[in-house]
Amino acid sequence: MFATSDHTPLASSVKIVTSGGFGVGKTTFIGAISEIEPLATEAAMTEVSVGLDDPGLATGKTTTTVALDFGRITLDPSLVLYLFGTPGQERFEFLWDDLLDGALGGVVLVDTGRVEDCYPVLDFFEQRRTPFVVAVNRFESGARFELAEVREALDLAPGIHLMDCDARDRESVKRVLVALLEQILESRRAPALAV
Numbered sequence: 001m002f003a004t005s006d007h008t009p010l011a012s013s014v015k016i017v018t019s020g021g022f023g024v025g026k027t028t029f030i031g032a033i034s035e036i037e038p039l040a041t042e043a044a045m046t047e048v049s050v051g052l053d054d055p056g057l058a059t060g061k062t063t064t065t066v067a068l069d070f071g072r073i074t075l076d077p078s079l080v081l082y083l084f085g086t087p088g089q090e091r092f093e094f095l096w097d098d099l100l101d102g103a104l105g106g107v108v109l110v111d112t113g114r115v116e117d118c119y120p121v122l123d124f125f126e127q128r129r130t131p132f133v134v135a136v137n138r139f140e141s142g143a144r145f146e147l148a149e150v151r152e153a154l155d156l157a158p159g160i161h162l163m164d165c166d167a168r169d170r171e172s173v174k175r176v177l178v179a180l181l182e183q184i185l186e187s188r189r190a191p192a193l194a195v
Contacts, residue, residue: 011080015102016180018069019086019124020109021117025137025167026085027069029109033173034071034083068099073177081177086121096124105131105184107176109167112136113143115153122154131187135165135176159186 018026031038069085084099100106106125110118118134125132136150145153151162161179166172 011074011078013080013082014104015082015084016177017084017086017100017103017106017130018109019096019106019121020137021111021114021121022087024109024111024114024117025139026109029107029137029165029167029173029176030069030071030083030085032168032170033073033177035074036072038069038071068095093120093124096121100124100128100130103130105133105180105187107180108132108134109165110134110136110150110154111139112145112150113139115150118154122156131180131184133161133163133176133180133183135163135167137165137167 018029020026027038068087069083071083073081073083075081084103086096086099108118108121108125122132122134134150134154134156136147138144147162147164154162156162161183163176163179164172165176
């Protein structure tokens with residue numbers, strides 16, 4: 001760890017990526033926990049997006065992330081989490097690599113009404129061997145499935161954390177991030193145990 005000229009230690013930073021399908025709540029997730037006003041690159045949905053961007057039933061969604069979301073959480077004076085949110089549409093997949101670069105892990109948000117929307121994101125994290133957790137964002141009007149059913153539908157490995165989440169609720173988001181940090185630590189211990 002480095003120090004400033006007055007010998008105050010600088011905080012270490014950790015990068016976390018939040019991803020998932022279009023309209024699943026990534027911007028809301030980051031906004032619920034960020035200690036700063038989150039940066040969101042939202043653009044109004046237009047007629048051009050009809051047929052490309054499906055916000056789902058009764059979401060009232062009128063904007064979409066076109067580059068990234070960004071927030072920050074200071075865990076203690078020595079550790080800061082930087083949260084990056086990806087656009088949900090596959091057509092923005094070219095940004096996903098840049099956003100994942102240097103990240104310790106990720107959160108994949110799932111809408112049980114549109115489980116298939118998160119398949120490309122799951123493949124993306126798995127192919128890059130990036131630790132991640134899966135959080136089912138429970139929409140009030142959404143279809144309800146048991147977590148075991150969601151795990152089966154997503155074909156998740158037993159070691160991947162899967163949990164419920166309310167992306168609007170700070171405590172819920174905090175639980176997901178703690179689970180991710182545990183997943184990251186587990187993934188780093190696993191190779192050592194195999195030796």
